[in-house]
Amino acid sequence: MSFIPYLQAAGGANSIVSFAPFALIILIFYFFIIRPQSKKQKETQKMLDALKKGDKVITIGGIHGVISSVKERTVVVKVDDNTKIEFNRSAVSAVVQDQPAASTEKGKKAASSEKAKADKSKAENADGQPASSDESLSENTEKK
Numbered sequence: 001m002s003f004i005p006y007l008q009a010a011g012g013a014n015s016i017v018s019f020a021p022f023a024l025i026i027l028i029f030y031f032f033i034i035r036p037q038s039k040k041q042k043e044t045q046k047m048l049d050a051l052k053k054g055d056k057v058i059t060i061g062g063i064h065g066v067i068s069s070v071k072e073r074t075v076v077v078k079v080d081d082n083t084k085i086e087f088n089r090s091a092v093s094a095v096v097q098d099q100p101a102a103s104t105e106k107g108k109k110a111a112s113s114e115k116a117k118a119d120k121s122k123a124e125n126a127d128g129q130p131a132s133s134d135e136s137l138s139e140n141t142e143k144k
Contacts, residue, residue: 052070066079
């Protein structure tokens with residue numbers, strides 16, 4: 001009686017079990033490395049294809065400017081009043097979106113009100129009485 005067919009059947013099951021960790025590693029690489037990279041590459045290509053005159057951009061070298069003309073493979077970026085630089089499209093790293101004016105005004109108002117409160121607290125001593133600038137500075141440092 002030959003035991004070879006039984007050994008081959010058992011070996012087949014072991015080969016599947018030994019291949020499972022490799023398959024798991026391949027899946028992990030796909031979902032954590034390959035797939036996100038390809039998504040990012042598609043988004044970048046979409047952004048580069050949508051470049052148009054008037055867009056505010058940042059290049060990979062950190063130069064900020066406004067696109068003054070778009071060519072097939074390059075863009076001309078206006079950096080200053082009389083300065084224009086031609087870049088490859090691939091050198092554009094981001095398109096800058098303008099913030100709404102309302103949000104920037106709110107931020108300015110909040111910052112100015114905080115500054116006014118700080119100035120007021122510096123001008124008063126512990127009794128709530130106005131003090132000279134030298135006295136208020138020394139008292140503020142003593143309180144801390």
